[in-house]
Amino acid sequence: MSNDTDAMPGREQLVASDGQSHPEKRQINWVRLAEAYALPGALLLIGAVFGYLRPEAFLSWANISTMLGSQAVLVVLTLALIIPLTAGDFDLSVASVLTLSAMLLAVLNARMGVPIGWAVLCCFAMAVIVGLVNAGFILYFRIPSLIVTLGTGTFVNGIVLWISSSMTISGIDPVLINYVIVTRVLGVPIVFYYALAICFAVWYVFEYTSMGRRLIFVGRGREVARLSGIKVDAVRLVCLVVASILSAAAGIFYAGTIGAADPLSGQTFLLPAFAAAFLGATAISPGRFNAWGSLVAVYFLVTGITGLTILGIQTFVQNLFYGAALVCAVALSQLVRKRETQEFT
Amino acid sequence: MTEHATGTARGIAPSLSLRNLSKSFGGARALNGVSLTIRPGEVHGLLGQNGSGKSTLIKILAGFHAPDPGAEMDLHGGPVPLPMPPGEARRRGVAFVHQHLGLVPSLTVLENLRVGDFATKRSWAINWRKEAERARQVFAHFDLDIDPGARVGDLAPVQKALLAIVRAFEDLKEAETAKSGILILDEPTPFLPRTGVQQLFSLVRKIVAEGSSVIFVSHDVDEIMEITDRATVLRDGVLVGTLTTKEATPEQFVELIVGRRVQMFQTSHKDFSERPVRARISDLSGGSVEMASFAVREGEVLGLTGLIGSGFDDVPYLLYGADTAKTGTIGIGGGSFALEHMVPPAALRLGLALIPADRLACAGVGSLSIADNMSLPVLDDFRRWGMLDWPRIKCRVRELGSAYEVRPNNTELTLGSLSGGNQQKVILAKWLQTAPKLLLLDEPTQGVDVGARQQLFAALEQAALTGTSVICASTDYEQLSQICDRVLIFARGRIIHELAGEDVTKDNIAEVCLRGTDPVEKTGETTP
Numbered sequence: 001m002s003n004d005t006d007a008m009p010g011r012e013q014l015v016a017s018d019g020q021s022h023p024e025k026r027q028i029n030w031v032r033l034a035e036a037y038a039l040p041g042a043l044l045l046i047g048a049v050f051g052y053l054r055p056e057a058f059l060s061w062a063n064i065s066t067m068l069g070s071q072a073v074l075v076v077l078t079l080a081l082i083i084p085l086t087a088g089d090f091d092l093s094v095a096s097v098l099t100l101s102a103m104l105l106a107v108l109n110a111r112m113g114v115p116i117g118w119a120v121l122c123c124f125a126m127a128v129i130v131g132l133v134n135a136g137f138i139l140y141f142r143i144p145s146l147i148v149t150l151g152t153g154t155f156v157n158g159i160v161l162w163i164s165s166s167m168t169i170s171g172i173d174p175v176l177i178n179y180v181i182v183t184r185v186l187g188v189p190i191v192f193y194y195a196l197a198i199c200f201a202v203w204y205v206f207e208y209t210s211m212g213r214r215l216i217f218v219g220r221g222r223e224v225a226r227l228s229g230i231k232v233d234a235v236r237l238v239c240l241v242v243a244s245i246l247s248a249a250a251g252i253f254y255a256g257t258i259g260a261a262d263p264l265s266g267q268t269f270l271l272p273a274f275a276a277a278f279l280g281a282t283a284i285s286p287g288r289f290n291a292w293g294s295l296v297a298v299y300f301l302v303t304g305i306t307g308l309t310i311l312g313i314q315t316f317v318q319n320l321f322y323g324a325a326l327v328c329a330v331a332l333s334q335l336v337r338k339r340e341t342q343e344f345t
Numbered sequence: 346m347t348e349h350a351t352g353t354a355r356g357i358a359p360s361l362s363l364r365n366l367s368k369s370f371g372g373a374r375a376l377n378g379v380s381l382t383i384r385p386g387e388v389h390g391l392l393g394q395n396g397s398g399k400s401t402l403i404k405i406l407a408g409f410h411a412p413d414p415g416a417e418m419d420l421h422g423g424p425v426p427l428p429m430p431p432g433e434a435r436r437r438g439v440a441f442v443h444q445h446l447g448l449v450p451s452l453t454v455l456e457n458l459r460v461g462d463f464a465t466k467r468s469w470a471i472n473w474r475k476e477a478e479r480a481r482q483v484f485a486h487f488d489l490d491i492d493p494g495a496r497v498g499d500l501a502p503v504q505k506a507l508l509a510i511v512r513a514f515e516d517l518k519e520a521e522t523a524k525s526g527i528l529i530l531d532e533p534t535p536f537l538p539r540t541g542v543q544q545l546f547s548l549v550r551k552i553v554a555e556g557s558s559v560i561f562v563s564h565d566v567d568e569i570m571e572i573t574d575r576a577t578v579l580r581d582g583v584l585v586g587t588l589t590t591k592e593a594t595p596e597q598f599v600e601l602i603v604g605r606r607v608q609m610f611q612t613s614h615k616d617f618s619e620r621p622v623r624a625r626i627s628d629l630s631g632g633s634v635e636m637a638s639f640a641v642r643e644g645e646v647l648g649l650t651g652l653i654g655s656g657f658d659d660v661p662y663l664l665y666g667a668d669t670a671k672t673g674t675i676g677i678g679g680g681s682f683a684l685e686h687m688v689p690p691a692a693l694r695l696g697l698a699l700i701p702a703d704r705l706a707c708a709g710v711g712s713l714s715i716a717d718n719m720s721l722p723v724l725d726d727f728r729r730w731g732m733l734d735w736p737r738i739k740c741r742v743r744e745l746g747s748a749y750e751v752r753p754n755n756t757e758l759t760l761g762s763l764s765g766g767n768q769q770k771v772i773l774a775k776w777l778q779t780a781p782k783l784l785l786l787d788e789p790t791q792g793v794d795v796g797a798r799q800q801l802f803a804a805l806e807q808a809a810l811t812g813t814s815v816i817c818a819s820t821d822y823e824q825l826s827q828i829c830d831r832v833l834i835f836a837r838g839r840i841i842h843e844l845a846g847e848d849v850t851k852d853n854i855a856e857v858c859l860r861g862t863d864p865v866e867k868t869g870e871t872t873p
Contacts, residue, residue: 208732210724217721221710227667227701228721229693287712 032286039283039293043300050307057310061187069181069189071302073098073254076195077269078276078298079202080246082289085277086206087239088219089138089145093153094247094273096160097130099266101251103160103169106261110171120176123248130156131244135237145240160263170260180256191253195295198246203291215239216288272322276301279329287333301325358422360385360527360558361406361439367413368401368582375401376412377582383558385525388549390569390576390590391562392602398582399562403531407441408434421525438526440516442533446509450498455480457497458512487511487551503541506533507548514552528552529560532792534568540652546572564794566598567823578602602795614846615830617642623814624783629673629684632659635838636672641783641814646805648825648849649818651835652858658702658818661785665692665699677782693722696782700772702791704765708772711761715751716742718760719775745774750800766797773801777808784808786817790824802828822854834858 051059077094084091101123108119130152137148183190206212217225218235226232250269255261279300280293301322308317361383368376376398383389393399404410411428418425420437434441448457455473458480480493489511491504500508510530517526530549534542549559549572563569569576570590577587578601586601620642629637633656641647649657662668664675666687673684677695692699701707709718719742720727727734727741739756746754749770751763760768769789776784789805790798805828809815819825825832826849834842834857842857 204732208735210728210733213717213721213724213733216713216717217710220712221706223707224710227665227689227699227707229690231690 035282035286036284039279039300040296043296043303046300046307047303050303050310054307054310058307063306063310065184065188067299067302067306068192070257071298072189072191072195073250073257074269074272074276074302075295075298076198076246076250076253077273078280078294079195079198079291080243080250081273081277082280082291082294083202083215083246084145084236084239084243086219086289087215087236088222089236089240090149091134091240091243092146092149092270093130093134093156094243094250095267095270096153096156097127097244097247098251098254098269099261099263100130100156100160101127101248102255102261102266103164103263105176105252105255106169106172107163109173109176110169110260116173116176120252123252124245127244127248128241131241132237134244135240138240139233139236157267164261164263166263168260168262172255172259172261174259176252176256177259180253191257194253198249199291199295206290211235271326272298272301275322275326275329278333279325281333282329297329358385359383359419360421360525361560362419364417366402366405366416366418368398368405368410369413374582376405376579379579379582379584381577381584381587383527383560385558386553386556387574388553388559388561388572390573391560391579392564392566392569392576392598393579397579397602399579400531401582402579403441403529403562405429406434406439406529408432420527435516438517439529440513440526441529441531442506442509442513444532446505446533448497448505448509450496452497453493454491454495454497454500454508455493457508458483458493458515483511483515487548489548501541503537503544506537506541506545509533510545510548510552514557517557525556525558527558527560529562531562532564534563534565542568564792566595566602566795569598570595599795611827614849615645616846617645617830620644623677625676626664626684627674627676629660629663629670630838631663631670631673631684632656632668633838634659634663634835637835637838637840639833639840641816643814644809644812645831646809646815646817646829648829648832648854649816649835650820650822650825650832650854650858651841655835656838657833657835658787658820661699661787661816661818662701663687664783664816665689665697665785667699667701697785698722698776698779698781698783699785700769700776700787700789702788704768704772704791705761709760709768709775712759714757714759715746715763715771716756719745719771719778722775722779741778745778746771749774749804764794764797765792766794766801769793769801770797770804773804777804777813780811781813784813784815786815786819788819788821789817790819790821798824822851822858825849825854826851 057063077098080094081091104123104126105116105119108114108122109116114122134145134149134152137143137152138145180191180194181189185193204212206215214225214230215235217228217230218232222232225235251266254266276294276297277289280295280297281287281289283293283296284290285293304325305318305321308321309315359382361381363379363381366376366379366381367374379398379402391399391402401410405412408429408431416427418427418429420439425433425437449460452460455477459471459476477493484491484493487507489504489507491500491508497505497508510528510533513528514526517528533545537545546568549561553559561569561573570593573590575587575589576593576598578585578598580602588597588601622640623643623645625640627638635656637656637660639647649660651657659668663670663673663684664687666684666689670684670687675682675684675687675695677697680695682691682695689699705711716739720738723741724733724738727738729737742756743754745751746756751767751770751774760771763771773789784805790801793801802824805815805817817825817829829849831843831845832849832854833840834844834854836858844853844857
């Protein structure tokens, strides 16, 4: 049903005209270009508006570099999310893995005195386990990913509360803090460059490796992928595990950014990450979850919220903004995809 | 125009009369001054290649598109305002059955039958027992053996199509015009087996016997010849002719459709008995197939056919590992492989390739571009410095596109925006570029217009000449006779006959298919 292109007026003519579609072709390219760069444009626009209203607070280098640095965690989490989304799976456990990773690091390092390097390794090991558990239930029992990851996410949250006794744990090794937020390149905390590097890597894998192309086919047409010889289950498993590992990395950056881990705040990243992922799918390569689109989307959302906060608007606006952004982003991405329903399992 | 004149001259008010119907999308004219008359009680065929304007015409009738100013439309003698307001078609006794039948598989036959009432009627309670009784009467009236309590998903494809038609016909009775509605069947047959088509035709005949008219949209000239009283051909948005079917020949129709005499593709039915065996399949069981053994030789095109349910169409999927076989081995390239362990990646390594019948669900992704779809199996050949070389991929895809005559040959268009024939060219190019040793096809020309069909056949023959062996499962006997060197006919899961050389003709295949098994009763098919 979703492929009923006949429902689109005008399509048939494009097909029928046997290559005589040149005038339309040029038009389409303009539309495409506008579509692809609407979000970056909007980012610049709201930046300019807030800059005009509060030049001294908003346009200060301190504010901009803080925004770039502090939201790198959200960028990494969004990138983690778009990998299984591209393969057609939801992962609602990413924010929980982020929280557990930060907490595990704090417990091991600050409380038990494990060297920071080993603590980081433990976080990644934990992420692999969560990813494998997710994949196991989704692929072996054929349960929708939404349900499985909702469950594992909640389970992981429970572990966080358990190992932390519901308390914030501080005293993480300054070496980590140094490697995440204190070191600055061109005045911007180095964690921003980590996020950029991961962004580049995800973009490269999606666009320029055969693995990435297979991933897209797994998401768009499971049966087509299977009959083309792609090991669909293996691809989905790898995606879920990689998403978990990137979420753990985001957790480590989060712990490094604030120098401590608290059992609750990590969970608040889930909705913004989804909002950014879907909003990002309307930009740069419209119709696809893509790395650079996600990056732009994160900073679009963050700029909006920071600006509103600087204007003195209360903090509940954050929820209004993220919630509205998620739904509007999905609506927009449906428009871009010509209202084709997207199927996630 | 003349049709309109004769219609009134005889003093019968036509069921539907269209005058000067045009429709433009942007700069392109999809319909250009079409005038058409449908008489009461006639089956009127509507033919044309993809893009000829027949779907636009149907969509205007449904009120989905507004025609350009200047058009006029009469229904049962009364003028209809254009563009038609929503719901007007239904009220004025026009009902549609589309190829995607609009049935909900997880609900029962009865629920599907009454879904229109649920949507429009204001009554609070439903008397299920009475409804079921009514449904049983309706089915009995049309000699259909469908259980109102069955789940639609469990019905055979034919029964689903019949159900959709009966439902549309029941809707007509609710309309103001009661007895003489117009039922529009928009390509209902491509996914039905031949026997199912016969059942559908007998239902259509019963419907027109009660005074309604049927507009029957199809690609298939043979079907048009069989069921229609008159048929109209559209080409490039223009009505090129309305023929009285009895007085017309299939060749006349084909000529009107394509606008030139097509050289019907015909392979020379070469004798392959001296050529080396490419693949030997032994004791294959699984699906409906039982212990089938056969061999295909290098460069040979082998057809598989039979009545539906005879298992011939399971063979390509079982060989490829798309479905799991119970027993069997395939000997290919000097080795032997147990088919119960076959999976698609292993099949690809052995040099097999499969083009499934369900194009957009199994063969290609409609929302991805031609370049993405075509390049999928060969991505690893285009790596340079650890990354995919997109300019080179696009170049290859464009070359293949022009070699296989994909129109329009624009690598960025999505597969779903192409016509059925062009989609199939892309899929064929996708696999033939890997030079498979054995290409497996299931109904390769479903929903493909006459012109594109000949191009696909030529591409297959070219592949066979370069050594690819082809196994083609199909119920289209004409197609098999055109492209196959040898045809195996299945009945009840077993191979019952082999036709080779000059014996491979449409009539021979049809005769063996029908003679080899018991004649199929009206709804004698079991659910798959």
